[in-house]
Amino acid sequence: MLALKEKLAQQIPGLREEVRQLTKRHGDAVISEVTVAQVLGGMRGMKGLVCDTSVVDPDKGLYVRGIPIGELAHCLPEEIFYLLCTGELPDSEALASFQQDLRKRAQIPAYVWEVLLAMPMDSHPMTMFNTAILVMERDSVFRRRYAQGMRKEEFWEAALEDSLQMLAKLPAIAAGIYQRHAHKGSPVASDPGLDWGADYAHMLGLPDPEGDLARLIRLYLTLHCDHEGGNVSAFTCHTVGSALSDPYYAVSAGLNGLAGPLHGLANQECLQFVLGVRERFDGVPTDEQLREYAWNALKEGHVIPGYGHAVLRITDPRFTAFHQFGEQVCAQDEMFRIVDRVFAIVPEILREQGKAKDPWPNVDAISGALLYHFGLTQFDYYTVLFGVSRALGMCAQLIINRALGTPITRPKSVSTDWIKATVGQTRQAA
Numbered sequence: 001m002l003a004l005k006e007k008l009a010q011q012i013p014g015l016r017e018e019v020r021q022l023t024k025r026h027g028d029a030v031i032s033e034v035t036v037a038q039v040l041g042g043m044r045g046m047k048g049l050v051c052d053t054s055v056v057d058p059d060k061g062l063y064v065r066g067i068p069i070g071e072l073a074h075c076l077p078e079e080i081f082y083l084l085c086t087g088e089l090p091d092s093e094a095l096a097s098f099q100q101d102l103r104k105r106a107q108i109p110a111y112v113w114e115v116l117l118a119m120p121m122d123s124h125p126m127t128m129f130n131t132a133i134l135v136m137e138r139d140s141v142f143r144r145r146y147a148q149g150m151r152k153e154e155f156w157e158a159a160l161e162d163s164l165q166m167l168a169k170l171p172a173i174a175a176g177i178y179q180r181h182a183h184k185g186s187p188v189a190s191d192p193g194l195d196w197g198a199d200y201a202h203m204l205g206l207p208d209p210e211g212d213l214a215r216l217i218r219l220y221l222t223l224h225c226d227h228e229g230g231n232v233s234a235f236t237c238h239t240v241g242s243a244l245s246d247p248y249y250a251v252s253a254g255l256n257g258l259a260g261p262l263h264g265l266a267n268q269e270c271l272q273f274v275l276g277v278r279e280r281f282d283g284v285p286t287d288e289q290l291r292e293y294a295w296n297a298l299k300e301g302h303v304i305p306g307y308g309h310a311v312l313r314i315t316d317p318r319f320t321a322f323h324q325f326g327e328q329v330c331a332q333d334e335m336f337r338i339v340d341r342v343f344a345i346v347p348e349i350l351r352e353q354g355k356a357k358d359p360w361p362n363v364d365a366i367s368g369a370l371l372y373h374f375g376l377t378q379f380d381y382y383t384v385l386f387g388v389s390r391a392l393g394m395c396a397q398l399i400i401n402r403a404l405g406t407p408i409t410r411p412k413s414v415s416t417d418w419i420k421a422t423v424g425q426t427r428q429a430a
């Protein structure tokens with residue numbers, strides 16, 4: 001099987017032709033209508049973006065290149081990146097060549113550590129992570145080659161080069177941030193004999209006698225890889241990249257969106273919720289106690305973190321994959337058992353309250369409890385792990401968009417007065 005770059009080079013002419021033909025033959029076909037409620041409601045359900053790396057089916061969950069995420073749970077994140085970019089899982093030769101390529105690029109420039117060390121100790125780990133990515137922009141091949149007059153057909157190669165340079169370094173940067181944030185001291189040296197996910201686990205420096213933490217980190221990086229194109233981080237990254245800002249700018253921007261409590265920070269908030277339950281009831285509560293606790297949270301105007309979704313209308317299959325892992329590895333852990341009880345109680349409460357369109361757990365409802373079990377107790381670090389993984393999807397989407405020459409994102413906005421006048425005219429005509 002071809003190595004990643006050669007495989008992309010083989011596929012891209014056909015993909016460009018497909019888009020050219022679609023625009024030529026069907027450019028004026030209507031595929032979506034837009035209502036006032038959608039415009040005022042965060043564009044929910046509005047079809048206005050193309051994303052070929054993955055699709056989220058409201059009733060089935062995430063499909064990466066047509067494969068349900070549950071069927072990919074055993075894959076290495078490196079395999080997932082190859083799949084996201086090309087639509088095919090690599091064979092062992094293509095995987096080995098990709099892993100070797102990442103290893104060659106893994107050395108962190110000294111200035112990244114200097115910048116991180118200069119940041120206040122109490123900076124949020126996501127701020128540190130995004131800053132580290134942004135300072136590496138100085139080395140962007142895309143920006144340098146663009147300034148030299150790079151041809152449009154070559155944009156994807158420069159986007160791939162920047163993406164690989166960035167992805168190769170993320171585990172060491174993220175683990176270094178963990179060491180600093182957890183006051184453990186200097187970064188742990190990488191072990192070049194390990195795969196991308198296991199090396200990240202190794203550099204976190206936590207005890208892992210059975211290798212279960214390495215398995216969890218790999219699973220974590222695989223499950224969070226991508227969630228189609230319209231979620232806050234992917235859409236932000238897409239928009240910034242569409243201005244031909246290079247991948248360092250675009251991914252860093254996307255991750256700033258991931259840092260929000262309604263998006264990737266929900267995993268931190270969720271663990272906080274579970275810890276709150278444990279503290280309040282000095283362990284695993286009864287169902288009745290939990291019911292009262294959750295109702296109180298809702299009455300105080302809080303959301304139940306880890307529950308609900310903008311697209312999904314079922315239990316997130318990523319939650320299910322983590323749940324299966326937890327049952328195998330730490331079924332008796334107190335935090336896992338609380339997560340389990342919350343899963344049994346909260347959906348019925350959210351249904352009874354009647355506001356959330358999706359009362360079921362998303363991926364964030366469980367990931368933190370598993371990390372906590374392995375001693376990763378600094379929960380404000382969790383979104384960084386999410387970010388390392390989500391960078392895979394964001395980079396894959398950027399590479400494909402630069403290959404297809406996707407134009408700058410620029411939807412039309414309208415004023416409230418325009419909506420009122422237009423709705424008035426439509427109603428009068430009816």
Ligand code: NMX
Nearest residue numbers: 262263264266303304305306307308309310355356357358
């Ligand atoms: N707890 C309480 N209320 C909720 C919840 C929840 N978990 N989820 C939705 N609602 C409310 C929501 O706040 C809104 O209330 P109001 O009309 O007063 O503004 C109402 O239900 C309708 O919201 P939906 O249309 O169901 O959800 P929307 O698509 O706007 O938002 C989320 C989706 C995910 C932002 C929302 O469900 C939420 O805030 N969940 C908790 C945070 C979370 O878990 N985020 C993680 C998302 C996954 N990720 O990994 O990024």
Ligand code: MLT
Nearest residue numbers: 226227230231232310362
């Ligand atoms: C994600 O993984 O990005 C989240 O589930 C949020 C989303 O898809 O809107």
